[in-house]
Amino acid sequence: MHREDLDALIGHAQEGDIRAFEALVAGHLPLVRRFARAFAVSDADADDLAQEALVRVYKHLRLFRYQASFSSWLYALVRNAFLDAEKGRAGTRRTREEPLGVEHEERAGGVRPDDALERAQDEERLWRALRQVPIEFRSAVVLFDIEGCTYDEVATIEGVAVGTVKSRLHRGRAHLRGLLEAIEPRAAHSAGARSPPGTDVSAAPSHLRRGS
């Protein structure tokens, strides 16, 4: 989208034009929805959380004054909305969340699933484990490792230094590995045991394609 078109859409949306807002965020919806999935209590709640965050972006759209890129500003607001939602339900989270161990029990005793189902279960395990990574590390892992944002982009969105982003990534991945190791047979994800199904180099995040 050209800068002039983007500015025009922002201007219209700031005046309450919902269609302009929808056009403005259309390209960001997949990321926002995936991002929400890491912060929702369950998959079923993810879209509700994403919509809640987008409504908050819309309500605060007049705060945007072109001092940052719109996408960074949008993701920063969305992230804050997710963090607030997570903190708000901190007291009830433990009882509502599905335990990680259930999946393990199903795998151990169930019929061997076909590849598609196995992949779906693998993704589901990852999302559920991600939801248990401390929130200060989680968004860095999602933005960098899933969405392919650069260190600088994550730093801008999170409002921290690049060094802090690297530290959060390191700790977030370590936490995630620990969670996964607790629920998966070691052989299922050890180095070289298998490639993730459907691996497509062309779909790699931009920072990986750049070789950083």
Next chain:
Amino acid sequence: MSSPSENEDHDLRARLRQLRVDPPPRDFGATLRQRLVEAGPPLPAPRWRRLHLPFDRAPRLAWPAAGIALGAAAFFALSLLQPKPERVAPATTVAAILPATKIAVVRINLSAELAVDSAWIRVTLPPELSFWADGRALPQRSFEWTQPLRSGDNEIPIAVRGQRPGRYRIAVNARIGDEQVQDEVLLEVVAG
């Protein structure tokens, strides 16, 4: 040759990349529109008073009679979101000058037009400066806290001491709800 932890990191990142799949549309757009309509138009922009750091004039220094501490006033206003490089002081402009043998009380002024119940604030010092309390340097490089802000000026005094001559930046971050501001205060420590 990669270490086992590097391999594990690589494997984990490869698995995470697989999660980057567009979610099915379901009725996401329709529901979002309904919620946007119900939410009403965007809120008016808040009236944060935007003050500029007084870098274009001489630093405000006040030397107490006892000569133990000096006061430096550094002002910034809560403004709007995310890094604003245009608001960072030019490297050649110094907010305060203090002798290396003295303790400086840096008064950070958070100025807002509206009262705020809870603002998150963090002050970070470079290694060459130390926080000072109870007659000794503190090991912490950074402090963060939340506090209410009243309408108008909110001065936060911070005692610091320089280790050796040079120009150093004190980083100040503040966040109110979704708004975030980062700023720096440049101090010059001189011999003496």
